[in-house]
Amino acid sequence: MNAHRGWNFLMTPGPTNIPERIQAAMNRPALEYAGSEFEDLSKGVHEDMKKLFRTEGEVFFYSSNGHGAWEAALSNTLSPGDTVLVPGTGQFSMGWSALAESLGVKSIYLENDWRNSIDPGEVEQKLREDRGHKIKAVLMVHTDTASAITSDIPAIRKAMDSAKHPALLMVDTIASLVTTEYRMDEWGVDVSIAACQKGIMMPPGMSFTAANDKARKVGENARLGRNYWDWRTRRGEIHYTWYCGTGPINMIFGLREAVDMILEETLEGAATRHQRLADATRAAIGKWGEAGTIEMNAQVQEQAANGVTTILVDDSIDVNALQKLLREDFGVAIGHGLGALDGKAFRIGHMGYCNEPMILGALASIETAFKVLGIAHGQGGVMAAVESLAAAKS
Numbered sequence: 001m002n003a004h005r006g007w008n009f010l011m012t013p014g015p016t017n018i019p020e021r022i023q024a025a026m027n028r029p030a031l032e033y034a035g036s037e038f039e040d041l042s043k044g045v046h047e048d049m050k051k052l053f054r055t056e057g058e059v060f061f062y063s064s065n066g067h068g069a070w071e072a073a074l075s076n077t078l079s080p081g082d083t084v085l086v087p088g089t090g091q092f093s094m095g096w097s098a099l100a101e102s103l104g105v106k107s108i109y110l111e112n113d114w115r116n117s118i119d120p121g122e123v124e125q126k127l128r129e130d131r132g133h134k135i136k137a138v139l140m141v142h143t144d145t146a147s148a149i150t151s152d153i154p155a156i157r158k159a160m161d162s163a164k165h166p167a168l169l170m171v172d173t174i175a176s177l178v179t180t181e182y183r184m185d186e187w188g189v190d191v192s193i194a195a196c197q198k199g200i201m202m203p204p205g206m207s208f209t210a211a212n213d214k215a216r217k218v219g220e221n222a223r224l225g226r227n228y229w230d231w232r233t234r235r236g237e238i239h240y241t242w243y244c245g246t247g248p249i250n251m252i253f254g255l256r257e258a259v260d261m262i263l264e265e266t267l268e269g270a271a272t273r274h275q276r277l278a279d280a281t282r283a284a285i286g287k288w289g290e291a292g293t294i295e296m297n298a299q300v301q302e303q304a305a306n307g308v309t310t311i312l313v314d315d316s317i318d319v320n321a322l323q324k325l326l327r328e329d330f331g332v333a334i335g336h337g338l339g340a341l342d343g344k345a346f347r348i349g350h351m352g353y354c355n356e357p358m359i360l361g362a363l364a365s366i367e368t369a370f371k372v373l374g375i376a377h378g379q380g381g382v383m384a385a386v387e388s389l390a391a392a393k394s
């Protein structure tokens with residue numbers, strides 16, 4: 001193992017590298033839960049999280065991973081037998097759809113090839129066909145971390161408006177928040193879902209829903225079972241109910257620091273940095289692909305995600321061997337292909353606490369691993385990334 005010589009690089013698309021500032025902020029004794037120091041801190045972070053979503057709506061915190069926030073969004077707005085429309089984007093749209101069905105909600109799933117973003121025309125057509133307005137929500141994954149495709153939220157909002165359909169628009173921003181431009185209110189999103197272990201740079205363990213007035217009003221009459229997730233009790237007079245029990249105090253210390261770091265960089269700055277790193281990654285893949293063994297999963301450059309890149313490989317490449325060599329010899333963790341892409345792809349995370357030397361180190365390590373393993377690849381991938389980063393700075 002490489003663990004004792006040099007830094008390990010966590011280049012997976014969640015969890016991601018945790019800044020020293022956040023680690024230090026969390027490394028302190030817990031506070032009295034009912035005391036004013038924690039309450040003030042917690043309320044301040046709740047308020048500032050709105051800035052990340054760019055919303056005037058309410059943000060709700062959960063001690064859970066992203067699956068919890070998926071369930072929170074649905075259980076707060078839907079009733080048994082309701083229907084949702086889930087446009088396919090990859091493994092995570094499938095996961096959210098399956099979760100909805102497990103709660104007793106019917107899901108209309110729009111198949112997609114995982115290589116292209118959601119087709120707004122198809123969404124509009126499905127909504128027009130639903131004359132009785134049985135569909136209560138459109139569940140959209142902004143960036144699907146499996147396919148590394150980002151879909152166009154304003155285009156989906158427009159499709160819903162053109163169809164004059166009243167369904168709620170719910171957006172999973174788990175992989176896109178902070179890495180990519182996101183404007184909840186301006187884009188007409190009713191519910192946003194996020195988790196802390198990607199663009200927010202925290203260790204896994206917290207998730208969020210943000211809900212506008214329309215969603216919270218619909219939620220008053222929702223009849224799916226809910227207790228822990230319930231928006232209605234999470235803004236009570238007594239701060240204890242904001243977490244439905246003991247809050248994750250040290251996570252909140254970390255989150256305060258994370259939000260400060262993000263606001264210091266600015267959301268625009270963070271999105272631009274992620275774009276730069278993504279462009280450099282794509283430049284390397286473009287060169288590697290010249291041997292015909294490797295290609296970008298995204299077929300349209302503009303749809304390729306800012307925070308993660310999925311790279312398809314042909315049968316000559318053993319992804320497990322590549323991952324193992326990178327992990328054990330170089331201390332670089334990359335993601336494997338998920339679901340239908342298992343064994344057929346690998347993924348590079350460039351989200352959260354990540355900069356130019358980190359992405360160059362990761363790309364150079366991958367190129368080195370190609371050579372060690374005798375993987376056929378086009379030459380000059382790392383140099384193409386260097387050129388891309390240099391062009392972005394000049």
Ligand SMILES: Cc1ncc(COP(=O)(O)O)c(C=O)c1O
Pocket residue numbers: 013014065066067068092141143144145146172173174175195
């Ligand atoms: C886009 C997206 N949605 C949902 C999830 C599920 O989140 P979690 O693994 O935190 O439950 C993930 C996890 O990677 C994700 O990338």
